[in-house]
Amino acid sequence: MKVLRPIIAVLLLIVVGGLLGMSHGTQMLAGVILPSIAFLVFIVGFIRKVLDWSKSPVPFKIPTTCGQAKSLDFIKADRFDCPDSKSDVIVRMFLEVFLFRSLFRNTKAEMHDGPKITYGPNLWLWLFGILFHYSFLTIVIRHMRLFTEPVLPGLGFLEYIDGFVQIGAPVLYQSDLIFLGCVTALFIRRLIAPQVKYISLGSDYFPLALIFAIGTTGMMMRHLFRVDVTAIKQLTLGIVTLDWTVPANIHPIFFIHVVLVSTLMMYFPFSKLMHMGGIFFSPTRNMTNDTRAVRHINPWNDPNIKPHSYAGYEDEFREFMVDADIPVDKPLPPKAEEPAEEAKED
Amino acid sequence: MYDKGKVLIGLAIFVIAALSIVGYNATMGDVDSFRTDGKPGPEKPVGHDKCVKETAYMQTSHMVLLNEWRDEVIREGKRELVETVGGEMVEKSLQNGCMGCHISKVKFCDRCHDYTNVKPYCWDCHLAPVEAPASKEAH
Structure with missing residues (x-):
């Protein structure tokens, strides 16, 4: 059910997109108004989420320490796995964001006869993940030909590289194949790896199914139905220049594609897809491991509550502690003084 | 708000x-040049009004037809003439057929x-006819 429901939801979206794309009257809604709203929801939702996160304090210093911390001079520190300076953290974050390093570090433990345990690299998630993200980026950038006039410089070169193998006409893009292959692999991974399947929810399957449908409808538009790109660019350019038009004779598959993409944009700020912004807010990655040099103040702390040291505690309760035979650091002052104090009070 | 500057x-x-x-688009763009009819407007041939297939097909799928022609002519030697929708006979050729x-x-x-940023590789082999270089209107 956790797998089926997201798939059914995506199928329903396809039906809705198809129905809206059938008649020219509703094409404006599906092809222009919906994506415009979706884009606004994406931007505003993204900003709101980030601002919300930025208001959440990090009470503790919790960088993951995956290597030797900075210590004595003759002990070699692992700068990027246990960064103790801002610049090292920047390098660590850079490697994380652009190369998915923490996935690259994934290892798999295996039991052998003996009994012996071995650890080896397990890079499938990293491989499919990084290929998926970069091909997605390539595809998004390639789409900018539909939103700019004259077309952004450099896009021609990108398309040339992406269609380098020159298969068919219109040429097949490698990024499309890699993209669909990886999203399929990531979906199958959730089904066949028992541990991953156990923790997978509908909100894990839904984006994968949605993105698969987006990629498939996109490729169908290019290679199967061969939609009229000139007419579509008229529509898409109209969206970004606020000159809304829907040319006649655009194939309904385009509107299915747009409804799916709009759904993705609207779903984005409220889902796990926010890891796009969230990765920068990972305290386990973006904090310096310098707790021995710099005191981390919990921003939650009430400034009116002063620190209470043991010495102060003992000063407050020394009499009772002595009464209860609890050992104290400082003995009680000589008893002779007590009557004098009492006399003062009287 | 924590780390206000960075956020x-x-x-x-x-x-x-x-x-x-x-x-x-607002600054460097040249969107207005298409406002007249909203399309890049390829120049229609004079004296011919029917192509080898219907216009709707040619608009979206001419590249498929050209690929088929290339395979038939170059690889299979089938150089017979093609009949247009209007009944004319034309050569199965980019330069001698289409560009006639x-x-x-x-x-x-x-x-x-140019409008859709498509760079067909026809002209990798074919010599493009010598013409005045693409002026601004040809975007």
């Missing part, structure tokens, strides 16, 4: 990236191809 810089990058396309009517690459092919 605001990050958000600014996000918003600028997201809206850069709108800004590009569509005489200008700049004013016909390039209009839409």
